Amino acid sequence: MTTTQREPVTRVAVLIPTYNERDNLPGIVARVRASVPAADVFVLDDGSPDGTGQIADDLAAADPQVHVVHRTSKEGLGKAYLAGFAIVLERGYDAAVEMDADGSHQPEQLPSLLAALPRADVVIGARWVKGGEVRNWPARRKVLSVGANLYTKVLLGMSVNDATAGYRVYRSSALRTMGLQGVESQGYCFQIDLTLRAIRAGLTVVEVPITFVEREVGVSKMGRDIVREALTSVTRWGIEHRVGQLRSAVGKAREREPVGERS
Known part of the structure; x- marks a missing residue:
């Protein structure tokens, strides 16, 4: 069995x-x-409004490898990452990392994600795989996340176990292939959307187990609207997927019919 040869990754941008x-x-x-x-x-x-932008500027002033993109309003996770992806591609980076600012995605585990790139186009830091772990979540939230991922996996016919995970690495070549121009989703839905696009583009998605730690400072941005958007979109995508499968099956069956028996 041959192994796909992928370009080495030397320039990495971590988007926060x-x-x-x-x-x-x-x-x-x-x-x-x-x-x-x-x-x-x-x-x-x-x-x-709490001055995060100024603190980011101070960090950038002290370290040439830290950069700041000031966006004028709260437009959500999806649009922020899309803006970051555009910068990654424009400036010639080999890979883009998605990482939360609240500490739930441990930077110390990033080398493990990057180490998977020789065999992957997209690497997901996964909680719901063997070796993965979530700390400091109530049982209700664990059930919600596991259930959402199972629903997504079954309905969309994907092999990915943690499609809602937000700790990821994308090769720049993958970002160019995935058709990001049409992405409008946010939050959990954004991650599912990009996972689905990667798989449909024929890219290799690898899940690496991580330990996810709930934030200790600040307030989570995950609300009911984000959950509702994910449920609605995944259901719609799932119906489209099933309809497409049915049409394909019907078409293949008709091709096997003798010409004289076709109506």
């Missing part, structure tokens, strides 16, 4: 969207820089 994360940002940036010293960090701030 922020909204009111002034207390978390300095620590998370320092941990990224210590864990992957060669990587550049891009803070994508959505006009945080």
